[in-house]
Amino acid sequence: MYPGNNASGGKARSGRARRGRARRGPVALRTVLTEAAQAAARTKGIYLAAHFHAIRGRRGTLKAIGATRHDILVAYSHIVGDNVDYADLGADWLVxxxxxxxxxxxxxxxxxxxxxxxxxxxxxx
Incomplete structure (x- = not known):
């Protein structure tokens, strides 16, 4: 994670988020989402845990936690925006x-x- 300002040695680079890197966001929100992602990763039989383990095998634990945080945030936006109940896809969704x-x-x-x-x-x- 990095701030929107990116310069070194007098050379300024774009501050936009690069592939694989997320913007910082509010610290409190990031902390809560990280804890929720870690709890979801330890839960058996749910989509978030299966997705976490699939990514962790390829990219590592920290990237997988970040992706799970993002999944939780996307699910929240759909739940609140569309006013629907949460429906888990299931651990076998990837198959x-x-x-x-x-x-x-x-x-x-x-x-x-x-x-x-x-x-x-x-x-x-």
Whole structure:
């Protein structure tokens, strides 16, 4: 996190948020959201925990906490803005968001990239 002013050695750079970096925001709000994100990450069977663990594996714990804070803030804005109740997507949302046909196509493509041959058929519904 960094302030909107970014200069070093007499060279001024843009103060806009760069990819992967968030603006500071109010300290109290950031503190509360961080605690909420850490609590959500320890809760079993919810979307926020699954998303936290997926990001933590690729980017690290601090980035995952930041992403979870953002998820909580986005959910809050939808809840307040649209006046709806919170509906958790579920821990398996990251798997369910793609159709079974799409998942099969991705797996076939991965196997072919490794040099294998595969024929996949979907069961009739």
């Amino acid at each position: 369910r968001r793609k159709s079974p046909e799409h998942q099969v196509a991705l797996l076939v493509h991965q196997i072919e990239k490794l040099g294998g041959e595969v024929t996949a058929t979907m069961p009739a519904a």
